[in-house]
Amino acid sequence: MSFQDNQSLTPDSAPGDEYAEGNGIGPAVLVYVIGLALATILTATSFYIAGTDLVWAPSIPVALVVLAIAQMGVHLVFFLHITTGPDNTNNVMALAFGVLIVVLLLGGSLWIMANLNHNMMPMDQLMRMQR
């Protein structure tokens, strides 16, 4: 039995497919309830941290980014049902490619524009030179 044959016997699942079909709606509803609870906790933490003085101020943006990425993960797993199972390989690969493009686009833009900004002459100086 080759690996290829093994793969083709596994049912694929579309993104958004429920975990358990024909098993009563209890487990399926529970997945959404857990997702909602986790997302609510993360959102509340984000809003709390943004307005508090308890945390060292320069760490706030980092904390917000980490919380946002965690919440996106919660949404992907509990609402969109993207898992690491063998039936989900295609969905995960597409997601990985999307994340790669997003990281390149965001990181590249910010990096280049920060550099340009840094190397550009201050605007008032530029105006004086043109006179």
Add this chain to the structure above:
Amino acid sequence: MTAVPFSPDRADPNLFGHRPGGHGHAGVRTEGGSAPKRIVVGYGFWIFLLSDIVMFSAFFATYAVLVGETAGGPTGAQLFDLRSAGIETACLLASSFTCGLASIAVSVRNKLWFYVAMAVTCVFGLAFLGLELKEFASLVMRGAGPSRSAFLSAFFTLVGCHGLHVSAGILWLLTMMAQVFAKGFRADIERRILCFALFWHALDIIWVALFTVVYLMGASR
């Protein structure tokens, strides 16, 4: 494990789920054949969503670059109302949850719960849109419209694009309710509902990035 013999009656390997016995629903992929149509449709829509997210990331990059270019005008910290943003976030999160309940109702073929869950999703979505429009109107009234500064142009583009997606999602939601009413839970209608649910959940993911980058970071800046 035993090998599944190749079945000669699957003549066209590219039928994409159009089996001789009708549309493939939740079937297992057979040897040498393609995935059921539901899987193919869901996967294709997933790729569209990822490209949509890539488009949003370009708007995010634009916003992040221009966030300091206020041209002497108001900054985000002076304009944003975190209370309103918090209520919008709660509305969208709740609507994402009820949308999930609607897809469970589809999987157990319960029309009543499908209509109820979709209607609640619609109400939360409309509440979100209403709050956002109110915020936009108040910004324009205060002279902080999209033409005031590069920062505000980027803000209205990014948040407005998400709002447009939500509006399109609400139209799609109403269409799905009407189609289930007129045609019932047919296989093709079910695939459309699957795509709608993916779309709605993806909008919530984009909003998570949006309220973090725009509102929370903007207010603490």
